[in-house]
């Protein structure tokens with residue numbers, strides 16, 4: 001069975017002669033969803049890198065994952081949309097509930113998890129030779145969603161606006177995505193993720209390769225998505241975590257032990273009155 005046909009079973013097809021759309025026509029009403037990770041353990045071969053990590057990421061909120069290098073933040077993030085299992089030596093235990101349904105349930109398709117839970121990476125990865133327009137809607141084809149030109153036009157503008165990129169590119173949509181600056185490319189990747197209307201957006205250090213101005217634009221985009229999409233962001237930048245997130249989870253892997261969440265909670269409290277001394281030390285830059 002092709003990837004396309006896997007998607008077409010669950011996503012309504014639109015005929016090409018329908019009127020220009022509102023987004024609900026293409027995807028159903030936009031709803032942010034709760035993501036609930038329960039007792040997640042992860043391994044690469046025999047190496048256990050996460051030990052029974054549980055975390056609820058509330059609908060429409062921004063959750064920041066913080067902690068020193070190597071404590072398993074990116075692994076945890078990849079488990080949230082079934083990318084971990086792409087790595088040959090990787091395995092995991094536990095559940096990830098998207099609005100109450102385990103994305104790892106045998107009846108659930110991996111392609112549905114990827115569509116509902118989008119991901120933006122550390123390094124922007126647009127298709128370099130593909131136009132800005134085609135880059136933005138590249139996910140439609142992968143998801144088996146057919147749309148006419150008017151529908152695509154609507155989606156391109158809507159997604160680029162949400163990613164705070166529309167004003168900068170509206171007059172050059174046919175130019176290659178690879179010709180944009182690094183910060184613009186990252187916002188193009190955010191637009192591409194948003195174009196298939198995910199319920200959750202995972203962001204793995206999305207600003208680590210960006211200058212301060214581009215970083216601010218991405219943070220503004222995150223701010224504007226609050227309430228519409230559930231966002232989970234890995235960041236090493238404590239100021240960024242404090243600025244953009246509602247809740248925070250502090251991961252730590254003590255020497256030769258798998259990563260755990262030491263403390264999690266409302267961001268303001270995590271930064272101003274942490275319960276654990278290790279959290280206090282980390283958020284104040286005393287290690288990591």
Ligand SMILES: Nc1ncnc2c1ncn2[C@@H]1O[C@H](COP(=O)(O)OP(=O)(O)OP(=O)(O)O)[C@@H](O)[C@H]1O
Pocket residue numbers: 044049067068069070071072073074075076087
């Ligand atoms: N593909 C892989 N194969 C084997 N081991 C891996 C792989 N990816 C990560 N690991 C190991 O898993 C552990 C957790 O790595 P992970 O990248 O999740 O941590 P992290 O907290 O995101 O680190 P960083 O902040 O540096 O990105 C580390 O010990 C790492 O070496």
